[in-house]
Amino acid sequence: xxxxxxxxxxxRIKEGKGKDLFWAMEHANSQNEIIKLLTVRLxxxxxxxxxxxxxxxxxxxxxxxxxxxxxxxxxxxxxQKPSSA
Numbered sequence: 001x002x003x004x005x006x007x008x009x010x011x012r013i014k015e016g017k018g019k020d021l022f023w024a025m026e027h028a029n030s031q032n033e034i035i036k037l038l039t040v041r042l043x044x045x046x047x048x049x050x051x052x053x054x055x056x057x058x059x060x061x062x063x064x065x066x067x068x069x070x071x072x073x074x075x076x077x078x079x080q081k082p083s084s085a
Contacts, residue, residue: 003065011050023037035074038070
């Protein structure tokens with residue numbers, strides 16, 4: 001998935017693997033930090049790996065967009081539930 005950032009750069013979210021999730025879980029200081037670390041691990045900007053510092057210093061709208069998109073990859077609420085019809 002590609003996302004155009006407010007400064008014109010292109011962020012690309014790579015396909016995550018279990019090892020990426022386990023790495024983020026191991027290095028996170030809190031549960032809230034897991035998505036942040038996954039975002040840093042899975043996002044490239046203009047073909048280059050993103051740093052934690054870069055994520056922390058980007059505009060809030062861009063940071064939230066990236067965190068939200070990566071969060072969808074691991075959210076149990078994204079699973080489709082069968083309709084009750």
